[in-house]
Amino acid sequence: AQSVTQPDIHITVSEGASLELRCNYSYGATPYLFWYVQSPGQGLQLLLKYFSGDTLVQGIKGFEAEFKRSQSSFNLRKPSVHWSDAAEYFCAVGAGDRGSTLGRLYFGRGTQLTVWP
Amino acid sequence: DGGITQSPKYLFRKEGQNVTLSCEQNLNHDAMYWYRQDPGQGLRLIYYSQIVNDFQKGDIAEGYSVSREKKESFPLTVTSAQKNPTAFYLCASSMLPASSPLHFGNGTRLTVT
Numbered sequence: 001a002q003s004v005t006q007p008d009i010h011i012t013v014s015e016g017a018s019l020e021l022r023c024n025y026s027y028g029a030t031p032y033l034f035w036y037v038q039s040p041g042q043g044l045q046l047l048l049k050y051f052s053g054d055t056l057v058q059g060i061k062g063f064e065a066e067f068k069r070s071q072s073s074f075n076l077r078k079p080s081v082h083w084s085d086a087a088e089y090f091c092a093v094g095a096g097d098r099g100s101t102l103g104r105l106y107f108g109r110g111t112q113l114t115v116w117p
Numbered sequence: 118d119g120g121i122t123q124s125p126k127y128l129f130r131k132e133g134q135n136v137t138l139s140c141e142q143n144l145n146h147d148a149m150y151w152y153r154q155d156p157g158q159g160l161r162l163i164y165y166s167q168i169v170n171d172f173q174k175g176d177i178a179e180g181y182s183v184s185r186e187k188k189e190s191f192p193l194t195v196t197s198a199q200k201n202p203t204a205f206y207l208c209a210s211s212m213l214p215a216s217s218p219l220h221f222g223n224g225t226r227l228t229v230t
Contacts (some may be wrong), residue, residue: 009157030218034142043207044160044222051216090159094216104150104175105219109159 002027004093006108013081014116021076021111023091032094033074034105035065037087044090048073061085086115119144123208123222130202130229138193138225140208146220147213149191153177154205154224163206166191167213195227202229 003026013019030050036044048059055067065076074091091108092100121142130136136150136182162175166185180199185191193212195202205226207217209225 034218036219041224041226043223044121044219046218049218055138065176069133104162104165107152109157117224 002031002093002106004091004106004108006089006091006111009109010112010113010114012114012116014042014093015083018082019023019076019078019085019113019115021079021089023072023074023076023108024072025091025095026072026095030069033065033067034092034094035059035074035076036092037061038090038110039087047076047089081115083111083117085116086113088112121208121210121220121222123206125223125225126223126226127227132229133197134174134229135197136195136210136227138203138206138227140193140222141189142191142208142212142220142222143221144220145187145188146210148211148217149185150209150211150212150219151175151183151191151193152182152207152209155209155212160207161198163193194201195229202227 005024007022015081034049038044047063048057050057050067060082063078067074088110090110092105124139134184138210149164150165161177163181164183182194205224207224208222212218
């Protein structure tokens with residue numbers, strides 16, 4: 001069965017420091033992967049996605065993520081964190097044949113990011 | 118602007134009452150989804166629909182019901198059979214195929230006392 005693990009429940013970084021949020025997935029085939037961000041009381045916003053091709057993907061707000069098949073990981077990174085990045089971050093893996101109309105996403109439990117000024 | 122509208126933002130109900138959460142989208146997406154979010158548990162899929170008049174159960178469908186009579190609308194009813202209904206509910210939609218990203222509404226916080 002598909003699953004997503006975000007090992008860090010809560011991460012605290014200082015403003016201007018670099019950030020890496022970890023995500024590991026379990027899926028038999030080549031997955032499609034997403035990172036979403038959620039501000040308190042709001043819905044989720046897509047940061048970036050990996051479908052195929054270049055394993056380093058760029059997203060919005062200066063975020064990037066790298067797909068490593070050998071490690072079943074899709075870690076999210078940002079070189080310099082801003083106070084406005086404080087939020088909850090969710091990794092998700094898609095299940096289903098590529099191009100198929102069938103399928104759904106499986107979400108990790110989220111990582112809460114706190115940014116110190 | 119296109120998007121997903123969930124209403125109301127906050128909803129309060131007495132135990133034993135059914136309650137319906139609204140979700141409307143004008144993105145012309147075929148697929149729509151309902152997720153439940155509880156602190157520390159991420160998002161759990163309740164129901165999803167990929168075509169009008171058809172829907173599938175997700176991981177936690179017990180105590181919930183849905184309908185998909187129109188492409189734009191996917192209301193969720195939380196029935197009195199749901200044992201712990203207090204939660205944050207998120208509606209989402211996407212294009213097909215299934216690898217398309219989800220677009221989320223801003224959620225409805227339901228409190229049942």
